[in-house]
Structure formats: structure tokens, C-alpha cells
Amino acid sequence: MQPPSHDQLTADLRSLREKGLTRMRDARLSALHAATVLCGTVGEDPEGQALIEPYRPAAMEELVRRAVAELGGGHLTGAAEYTFGLASGTRDWPIGERRKSAASVYGVSVERFRKHHEQLIINETAEAILRLCLAATTASTPSPAGLRRPATRALGPVILDFMPVELINGVHIVVSSENVYLEASKIFRNSLSAALRRACAEVNEAGEIVDDVIRRELTQWLRVNGRLGLPVAPGSVAVTEAGRLRRSGVQRVYHAAVATPCADGNQYEFSVEAMTQAVRNVFRLAEHERALFAPPLRSIALPLFGAGRGGLDPAQSLDRLWSAIEREIDADTLSGWELHIITHAPRDAEAVIRRFGQESPADRLGGLPRGGPGAR
Numbered sequence: 001m002q003p004p005s006h007d008q009l010t011a012d013l014r015s016l017r018e019k020g021l022t023r024m025r026d027a028r029l030s031a032l033h034a035a036t037v038l039c040g041t042v043g044e045d046p047e048g049q050a051l052i053e054p055y056r057p058a059a060m061e062e063l064v065r066r067a068v069a070e071l072g073g074g075h076l077t078g079a080a081e082y083t084f085g086l087a088s089g090t091r092d093w094p095i096g097e098r099r100k101s102a103a104s105v106y107g108v109s110v111e112r113f114r115k116h117h118e119q120l121i122i123n124e125t126a127e128a129i130l131r132l133c134l135a136a137t138t139a140s141t142p143s144p145a146g147l148r149r150p151a152t153r154a155l156g157p158v159i160l161d162f163m164p165v166e167l168i169n170g171v172h173i174v175v176s177s178e179n180v181y182l183e184a185s186k187i188f189r190n191s192l193s194a195a196l197r198r199a200c201a202e203v204n205e206a207g208e209i210v211d212d213v214i215r216r217e218l219t220q221w222l223r224v225n226g227r228l229g230l231p232v233a234p235g236s237v238a239v240t241e242a243g244r245l246r247r248s249g250v251q252r253v254y255h256a257a258v259a260t261p262c263a264d265g266n267q268y269e270f271s272v273e274a275m276t277q278a279v280r281n282v283f284r285l286a287e288h289e290r291a292l293f294a295p296p297l298r299s300i301a302l303p304l305f306g307a308g309r310g311g312l313d314p315a316q317s318l319d320r321l322w323s324a325i326e327r328e329i330d331a332d333t334l335s336g337w338e339l340h341i342i343t344h345a346p347r348d349a350e351a352v353i354r355r356f357g358q359e360s361p362a363d364r365l366g367g368l369p370r371g372g373p374g375a376r
Helices: 006-019 021-026 030-038 053-067 074-083 095-107 108-140 192-200 213-224 243-248 272-292 315-329 347-358
Strands: 151-155 160-164 173-179 210-212 237-241 252-261 269-270 297-303 340-344
Touching: 006 021, 006 095, 021 213, 030 053, 030 108, 030 192, 030 252, 053 074, 053 108, 074 108, 074 340, 095 151, 095 297, 108 347, 151 297, 160 347, 192 243, 192 252, 210 340, 213 237, 213 243, 213 252, 213 272, 237 272, 252 272, 272 297, 272 315, 315 347, 340 347
Parallel strands: 160 340, 173 252, 173 297, 297 340
Antiparallel strands: 151 160, 237 252, 252 269
């Protein structure tokens, strides 16, 4: 049984937010139900029909509770519990009361919460449910993809960081995929660029941003290089400070301009040439900056370029990324670097493990150092 899509889950979670737990039985939440069956909370017969239909709402509620618990605590979890009526005593609250309490967790107005934080909560909860689906699927089959998220998995000389970028720890350089205008993604979007912008921003005790580090420094980079409001060459790489992520050991964020906006403004084009040039520039810049830090920089996390809004299949994106990396191996640029691939999407993680589970990267990348969770 295939897991539901992220869009299907977010649609169901919006419906759950509106109706509340007390009206769950009357709602058509097919994506949540499918995820519940996949996670084993509700059994199914060979034709895919739930065997324990009377308990369907209770099972779906339990799945949502598990997903919210996986958000990691803090404001995100607290606000999510109010949003879905999971907090003690809020089960029968109308949406207005739940939204007001959730907004108070972040210390923002109800309107601000509705437009920004609420969408983030729904997106992240859907991602958490997909992680649970992946864990259930991989746990039931003898496969190297048996991951729990967040998780770090050594794959020969390559390390897969399957987690939200906010949880990454001890990786010195994180690479983000950007458009050729180097415009920071809108902070509420569900993308690596947006997540990095949120994670690096300095905030006050109320959770309000007081220094949008990445947006500020990218604007400064464009101004210094005479490209403010203009596109840069595909494959260009800009560097910014890591802001709040420095507390987790991240020293630099590299912004690779690999996406060219299409005419309609909603999609992007990714060329092999841009990705290859970006990988080359990432490692040359890293080599230049390595000795500027004490201890020297030694680890780089790359995303699967184009596997998000670019619409590329993860396996296709990985093939392109790996071809570019192999060229750097031939040029001896990667000597001494610990290489990570970072993703928070289950299908991307599966593509990485499937590729390296069938063919050990160590056989092809013999010159790279081996890394793993203990190497950090």
C-alpha cells in the first residue's frame, strides 16, 4: 500500500483543524485513514478495507498525536496540540478558541498565526506522518532503509542526514538550493531554503525574528557583487553566516543558484550544467574557507537539487548530483572532506539508500574518508 501524498495529508489536516476531534467520525479523511492503516494502527483485509472500522477515528487521532509528538517539543509542538485540539481540555473547543491559544504560544496575533504559523504546523505535521509511514514500511521489510527520523546513517564515505535541517548537528557547511536571483525563499514555505532561513534567524523570547540573517546577508552579497535585482550565473554560490545554527556546529551556509524560474513564476528549471558548476563552486569555496576556521572546516551537507519544487524525481536528482561529485573526485577537490546528503523527505531518503544499498559508494569513492555518527 502506497502512503498518501503530502498534499493529501495537508488537506485532511486542514479539515481536522476546522472540524476538531469531536467531529472526526463525520469527516472524510481518506489520506489520514490510509496513513493509519499503513502505520499498523488499523488492520486491513487483503482488499485494503479496514477491519476495525468502529475504531477508525480513535486510530487516526492516535496517529496525529504521534506525529505532533515527533515535532520535537517547543513552540511548534505546543501550538500544534492546540491547533488540532490535542491539548488537555481542548478537545471540544471551536476552532477560534484553539487558534487563539495556539497564537499565544508564539506570542503573535491570531491573524498572523493563521497566515503563517498555522500553515507551517500543518505542513510539518504532514511531514511527520509521512516519516511514520516510512518507518512502518521499512520496519516491515528486511531493507537497509529502516530509518527513524531524525536519523543519521553512514553509507560508506557518504552520510545520509534524514531530518529537518533545524536538527542537523556538527556539519560545518550546509548547502541550500536557490534560484538564480538568490532571493531567500518565503519564510513560511516547506522547502530547505525556507527552513534554513527560519533556523538561522535570530529570535527573541516571544519567537519574533529580530535578525533575518540569511535574507540580510544574501542582499548584502548581491549588493557587493553588483547583482541586486539581477540574476547571477547558474551555478554561482553565495555564502552567509549560519546565525542560530552556529549553536549546532554549522559554520557556513552556501547558497547554490541552480534554479531558473519559468515564465509562469511557479516552476523552476534545473540544468545538469548548473548543478555541476554549483558542486564545483561549493567545494572550491569550501577549500578556500577551510583554514579560516579553528578547527578547520571538514564536513559538507548537500541537498538533492531540484527534488522539491523543481519536480525532479529523487533518483534522477541523485544521479545528477553524483555525476558532479565524481568529477570533483577526479579533480582531487574532495580530499579530506566528510560528505553528507541532507533531506527531510522520505522519498528522497529512500532514493539515496536504494542507490547506495545496491552499489557501495566506497567502491567508487575510495579516496574519501569514511564518516559516521561517531565521527562528528
